[in-house]
Amino acid sequence: MAYWLLKSEPSVFSIDDLEQRGISLWDGVRNYQARNFLRAMQAGDEAFFYHSSCPEPGIAGIMTVARAAHPDPTQFNPDSPYHDPKSSPDAPRWDGIDVCFSEKFNPVIPLAALKAAPALAGLALVQKGSRLSVMPVSAAEWKTIRKLAGR
């Protein structure tokens, strides 16, 4: 049982979208380091849902991993913005996971609050220049962040 943090632009896919759908494929990850973390995720793991590139960047809620990594179908779809011409079903390059809605934070935990917490200094999210979209969260960091959400 491990903890993670996944980023998404809410204009593309938000915590509200996930709440509405209940379960969803997490697709579109096109970075090798992030993909390798996806591959390490197991069903039952928990993850924070982070909203990026939006008016209120921050952690918007919690989801659980419903299904471990499997080939992301969007890589094979020429009509998808995530299409990768170098991928084929015989040799997929990218994986996705299935996630299940768990909780919504209202309001979100703002990025500034995460940056201000000394216990979170090691989190990739708050490190200068980090653009990683899938990252591990330690048990201690998980607890700290939940506390920031008032839970």
Place this chain on the structure above:
DNA sequence: GCCAACGTTGGC
């Protein structure tokens, strides 16, 4: 919209 920081590509 700006721009700093980053990852990837491709010529050599």
Place this chain on the structure above:
DNA sequence: GCCAACGTTGGC
């Protein structure tokens, strides 16, 4: 293998 050029990310 190097590295410049390019495209992308993401906060502000």
